[in-house]
Amino acid sequence: MTTSPSGAHTLAGLAGTIVLVGAGKMGGAMLEGWLALGLDPAAVVVADPQPAADVSALAKRGLRINPSPQAVGEAAAVVIAVKPQVAPEVVPTLAPYLGDGTVALSIMAGRTLGFLERALPRPVALVRAMPNTPAAIGRGITVAVPNATVSPGQRVLVHALLSATGAVEWVDDEALMDAVTAVSGSGPAYVFLLAETLARAGAAAGLPEDLAGRLARATVAGSGELLQRSPLDPAALRRNVTSPGGTTAAALDVLMASDGLDPLMRKAVAAATQRSKDLAG
């Protein structure tokens, strides 16, 4: 595994095996991203009782599906992408893949490093990560927190594995993961809600419902793309489309009032942060 001159990661030269436990929506998106980064399918083992057809089809290219864990042996990385609810039964079974050089990477929401350290059958280097749904199109953002035993090389490997579905940020303080969950983990739902409420408001302003829906959807998607491509921050982009005394300014006077979007979003993110704390284990 190397970093290309553009800074993008490639997994083409990876030594060792990557075991993916749970190849559902998120695990499947990661797998697709790894292969796009040049990972040899023969370097990947998928453990999933009912893999999707597109995952099963990769067996033709050398991907191993549900082989005997003993035959696989020590992996370079074990990526745990099952639902958090099944973690207590799945994580203790991973022993055959774990050796001195293995790093375990969990993307399970709410499952803490402490839980994983207790559930794993032996002490290993460990990273807890929180991705979000735009990972499905390679445009996610994932926040990762390592335990104390992750080596610099393992961190590079995990960074490359996570960067296959978008941007990656690292934090050292696991307590931040609750707020991370509330902002980027749950955040896509807030943006979809914005598209819904904008459509409803458009219909209330007299537009045919379907037209309002199309306008709202394209506006949220196009603005997101503009934000992605622009070097400007969101406030500068907002100011660029707001003429003093104009229509946008009239709406922003409402949205940016003291009882506008800011206190509402703060309240929403605080509620999600608290819920994440309550659910953590």
Ligand SMILES: NC(=O)c1ccc[n+]([C@@H]2O[C@H](COP(=O)([O-])OP(=O)(O)OC[C@H]3O[C@@H](n4cnc5c(N)ncnc54)[C@H](OP(=O)(O)O)[C@@H]3O)[C@@H](O)[C@H]2O)c1
């Ligand atoms: N989706 C997101 O936006 C998102 C965001 C952040 C974090 N996450 C985390 O990502 C993880 C996966 O979520 P997801 O949305 O990808 O769920 P998912 O689509 O249900 O994927 C989980 C996969 O694990 C499989 N599985 C179940 N039991 C297993 C076992 N014993 N051994 C191996 N595989 C098993 C499931 O198979 P069956 O379907 O046959 O049960 C399924 O294919 C969750 O822990 C979630 O918290 C997801």
